[in-house]
Amino acid sequence: MNLAAEAMPRFASIEQAIERLNPVDPVYAVFPEKFRTAAARFLDAFPGDTLYAVKANPVPAILKQVWAAGIRHFDTASLGEVELVKGLLPDAICHFMAPVRLPGHAKVAFEKYGVTDYVVDCDAELDKLLAETGQAAKLRIFVRIATSLGGAVLELSSKFGSAPEEASKLLGRVAALGAAPAVTFHVGSQCLSPFSYAQAIEMAGRTARFAKVELQALDIGGGFPGPYLGNDVPPFHWYFDTIKQAMQTLPNPAIPLMCEPGRALSTEGMSLITQVVLRKGPRLYINDGRYGSFDELCQPGFLADFPLRAFTRSAKGKVTPLSGKTTPFRVFGPTCDTVDVLPRPLELPDSIAIGDFIVFDAMGAYSASSRSHFNGYYPDNWVCID
DSSP: OBTTSSSOOEESSHHHHHHHHOOSSOEEEEOHHHHHHHHHHHHHHOSSEEEEEGGGOOOHHHHHHHHHTTOOEEEEOSHHHHHHHHHHOTTOEEEEOOSOOOTTHHHHHHHHHOOOEEEESSHHHHHHHHHHHOOGGGOEEEEEBOOOOSOEEEOOSSSSOBOHHHHHHHHHHHHHTTSEEEEEOOOOEEEOOTHHHHHHHHHHHHHHHHHTOOOSEEEOOOOOOOOOBTOOOOOHHHHHHHHHHHHTTSSSTTSOEEEOOSHHHHGGGEEEEEEEEEEETTEEEESOOTTTTOTGGGSTTOOOBOOEEEEEEOTTOOEEEOOSOEEEEEEEOSSSOTTOBOSSOEEEETTOOTTOEEEEOSOOSSSTTTOOOGGGOOOOBEEEEO
8 A cells, every 4th residue: 555556556435445455554545536626626717827835745646646637837845845846747847935945955946957936035045046046037036925914724924924115125136136026925824715815915016016116927825725624615716706806906917827725736635544443431542643644733723623434344344434423532643642632522423442444534735744753653555546
């Protein structure tokens, strides 16, 4: 089942995978059709280029699914991600969209891999970028503005970005140096307010006006939400319609537009099969936890849960759903660390027992990308569900 194999084992359903494998270790289940559906939402309706944010799930099998679904542009936030994508998908178009890069990394990305899109949010980073590439006229440089607007589960403006007044000075420098001046922002991860994008686009326009610069491109970042329990996710066309309307307020609304969804392209395409290894009354111990696939669930402010299902496997190997009365269970991971526990109880059938399986759906984003080898555990088994 390991990804070192040329191809993942294929099954018709989650139930069939459990029946055939009876897995003791966690298993990631990949759904190609769901990747195609997610990509089509953007390719059919977003008025610009869609970049897959590699950090959401950089596993080669997932990158191949994203490519097969029609995505050709990739938001790469490090040289390592650039090398990963170009090594696996040579024809992919990489954009180096991190505002801070390690010394020398922009030089390699530019000279070896032909990357010409970069982000800055301060003079020092712009100076470093120009020194390493030496060809400003070949670059499209995006100045990142901070957009602390609310509406997102996880904010992403306290670390990067500057106010429009300060960003305008940087944007003026970019234009004066001969690079294509552009603006980018990130409204925050799991953004549940389409209007946040309209507000941020207005801020981008204000930045350009302050700088007296005509923008050559606008990157509205990521933040498009995944369908988690406890989050009221608006329809995607609300986001796209709001963005289209907001673009009309810019002096040049037809400029190239980009977005960087990670969660919205990967969340629904992957589930996680776990097994109950111990039950102590209302406490369950499973074979994965916060040091494995559940790191994001344990982040402060991430008040959402993954859809889940429970199954039992008979002595003859037949897998059936568990049903009946449910009860809240405290769920612990397999490591020896006390903090290896899911942040909220899970509502599961009261009959659940050792050896039964819990399947977590909508696990495609920030699960495999955040796992560690802590305590000798590392989930890395994969199957494909047709």
